[in-house]
Amino acid sequence: MFEDIPVEVSPMYEGERIRAANMFVELAGPKSIGAELVQVDDSLTEEKFEVIGSELSDMNQGDIIPFGLKIAIKGEKLEQELEGVIERRTHDLCNYVQGFMHLNQRDQIWCRVSTEAKDAGFKLVHLAKAVGTLFKEEFPIIETIAVTILTKKEEVEEFVEGAKSTYSIRDARSRELSDEDVDVFYGCLMCQSFAPSHMCVVTPDRTALCGAINWFDCRASAKMDPDGAIFEIEKGEVIDEEKGEYINVNNMISQKTQGETERVFLHSVFEYPHTSCGCFEAVAFYIPELDGIGIVDRDFNGETPLGIPFSSMAGQCSGGKQVEGFTGLSLEYMRSPKFLQADGAYNRVVWLPQNIKESLKEYIPKDLYDKIPTDADATKVKEIKTYLNDHNHPILERIANQNQTDEEDEEDSVSTTSQEDTTPEYAPVMTSPEISVPASGGVRIVFKNAKIYAEKVIIKKKK
Template sequence: MFENIPVNVGAAYEGERIRSANMFVELAGPKSIGAELVRVKEDVEDGRIKVIGPDLDEMKQGERHPFGIKIEIAGKDLEEDLEGVIERKIHELCNYVQGFMHLNQRDQIWCRVSVEAKEAGFRLKHLGEVLIALFKEEFNIIDKISVTLITDEEKVKEFVEEARKVYEKRDARVRELSEEDVDVFYGCVMCQSFAPTHVCIVTPDRPALCGAMNWFDCRAAHKIDPEGPIFEVEKGEVIDEIRGEYSGANDAVLEKSQGTIEKVYLHSVFEYPHTSCGCFEAIAFYIPELDGIGIVHRNYKGETPLGIPFSTMAGQCSGGKQVEGFCGLSIEYMRSPKFLRADGGYERIVWMPKEIKEMVFDFIPEELRDKIPTEEEAVTIEEIKEFLKEKGHPIVKRWKEEKEVTKEKKEEKEEAEETPAVYAPELALPTSGGVRIVLKNAKIYAEKIIIKKKK
C-alpha cells in the first residue's frame, strides 16, 4: 500500500516522540499556529493532494512553521455529525508515519518531522498519501477524499479562523443537553498509547479533555465503529450528583484502566479527579495559599501562580495519572453549567490567563467577570490575594469563614486543655438497689468544682 512512501507506515510507530535534538522542523505547536479540520462535501476530487506553502525540502533544520491540515470527504452515508469523529482520527493516523509526530487536536495541533525522515526523502505530500489511504481503509463510508496541507502563514491564519467557527458550531449543539437527559455516557481510550491508565469519560456536560469530542461526536463514533476506542458507558446509579460520581463511570474507569483507577469525580479537582492524558487543552490546579483554583492553557508561555509553566505542570499530571488538586480539561468544559461545581465553580476560580478569560467570558457569571485576575493584573500569590480582596471576590468570604472555624477549634482545644480534671485510680458512685458502680482509672473534667461544708 505504501511502496512510494520513503519511510515505514504502521501502528508500531504510534506514540513515537521526536525530541528537539532529533527534529528537522516543527509544524504548528505552542510557539506557532495551526489547525485541523474535516468537512463533508458533495463534490470532492478523490485523491487530490495539495500543499500550500513550502514543503519540507524548502525548509531548514530547526525552523518552525504554521501548519494546517484540511480534509474533505464525500460519501452517500456521510453526514455533518461525523466530521468531528473522523477529524479526531487525524491524530492517530498521522502517528502511523515513522518520523512524523502529531500531538493534540483542533487548533492546538503540534507536529514534528525527524531528521531521518527528511533525509529519507519524506515530504508533506507523502503525509497526504498516507492519510488518504488510511482514512479509506478505516472508514468504508468514505467514497472520495482530498487532503490540503498548508504551511503559508497567511493562509494558515485564514484556515484557523475558518476551523474555529466550525468548532464553535459543533460545541454549541451539545450545550442543550445535560447529564440528567441521558442514560448513556461515552468513554474514550484513544490516548492509551501514551497514557495507559487514562480513560476519558464524556457526558453532555463534560466534553473530552482534548476538546475535540463531545457527547454527540462520541455517539456517532461508536455507531460507525462499535469495536473502536470509543465505547458506551451506562450512567448507572447517581452516587453524588454534585461531584459527578456515577456507578457506571466508576465501573468503566476501573475496567479500562486495568484496575488502576477505582472511581472518578467528573466535576471536582479534589479526592478523585478525572485522569489526564496529555492532549488536554487546559489544566485546573489548586492554589493552597489562596484555597482557590487557577486555570492555565497550553498557549500560556509564562509561569503560573505556582511558580511553574504549563509544560512542567502538564508533566506532573498527564500520562493517565489521577492527581488530587490537578485536572486536565477542555476549554468547552469551562462553558458548562456543571464546570467544577463541586468545588464552587467560578466562585472558586482565582486566576486564569487573559486569552482563556476572553474565550469563556460570556459563560463567567456577570458579577464575577471583573473579580478573576489574569496575568495582566496579578501573577504572584500576594498580588492575586490583594486583587481578590480589592475586588471582593467570593473566596475572600471563604477565607474569613475558614479563619473563624479554625479559631473556634483552637479555642475548644485550649478550653479542653485548661479544664480542671480529677483523676482517681478507683471511684465508686453511690447507687441504690444493692448495685455498686466502680470506675477504674477515671479522669473527670468539670468546668467548676464547688466544695461545700457538710452541715
C-alpha cells in the first residue's frame, strides 16, 4: 500500500516525538502559521496529491516553514456535519508516518520532520499520499480524496484565513443547543494514545478540549461508526447540575480510563475538574492570592501570573491527569453560558490574554468586560490586584466576605486561647470548596471547605 513511500506508515509510530536535536524542519507551530481543513467537495473528479511551495529538498535544517494541509473529500454518504470529525483524525493519521510529528489541531497545528526521514528520501508529497490513503481506509464512505500541502507563505496565509472562517461557522452551529435540550452526551477517546487516562466529555455546552469537535460532530461520528472513538453516553441522572456531574458520565469515565478517573465536574476547576489531554486550546488555572481564575491559551508566549508559561502549565496538567485548580478547555467553551458556572463564571476570572478577551467581547458580560485585566494591563499578582481594586472587580466582594469569615474564625480562636499564647499570626493564602490529598495505601484525604493558612509563603522560580 505504501511501497512508494521511503518511510514506514503504521499505527506503531503514533505518539512518536521528534525533539529539536533530531529535527530537520518545523512546520507551522508557535513560531509560524498553519492550519488543516477537511471539506466535502462534490465537484472533485479525481484523486490528487500535491505540494504548492517548497519541498523538503528545498529546505535547510532548522527551518521553520508555514504549513497548510488542505483535504477535499467526496462520497455519496458524506455530509458537511462529518467534516470536523474526519478532520480531527488528521492528527492521528499524520502520526502514523515514521519521522513525522503532528500536534494539536485546526490553526494550532505544530509539525516536525526528523532528519532520519529526510535522509531516507521522505518528501511532503509522500505525506499527502499517506494521509489520503489512510483517510480512505479509515472512512470507507470517502470515495475520492485530494490532499494539497501548502508551504508558500502567501498561500498559507490565505488558506489559514479561509479555514478560520469555516471553523467559526461550525462553532456557531453548536451554540444552537444547551445541555438541557438533549438526552445524550458523547465521549471521545481520540487522544488516548497520548493521554491514556483521559476521556473527553462533549456536550452541547462544552465542546471538546481541542476545540475541533462539538456535539453535532460527535452525533454524526457515532452514527457513522457506533464502535469508534466517539460514542454515546446517556445523560441519565444528574448529581449536581451546577457543577455538571452526572452518574452515567462518571461511570463511563471510570470504565474508559480503567478506574484512573472516577468523577468529573464539567463546569468547575475545583474538586474533580475535567481531565486534560494535551491538545487543549487553553488552560483555566486558580490563582490562590486572588481567589480568582486565570485563563491562558497556547498562543500566549509570556509568563502567566503563576510565573510560568503556557508550556510548563500544560505539562503539569496534561496527559490525562486530574489536577485540582487546573483544567484544559476549548476557547469555544468560554462562549458557553455554562462556562465554569460552579466557580462564578466570568465573575471569578481575574486575568486572561488580550487576544482572548477581544475575541470574547460578545460573551463576557458588559459590566465585567473592562474589569478583567489582560497581559496588556498586568502580569504580576500585585499588579493584577491593583487593577482589580481600581476597576472594582466583583472578586473584591468575594475576598471581603472571605476575610470577614476568616476574622470571625480568628476571633473565635482567640477567645479560647490564653494570653500567653505566642503562636505566630498566619494569613490565609488559599481557599477551596474541596481539596484532595493522596495518602499511602490508596487512601485519599478530602478537606471540605478548606482554608489554608501560612506564616510565610515562599515561591521560587526554577532555574
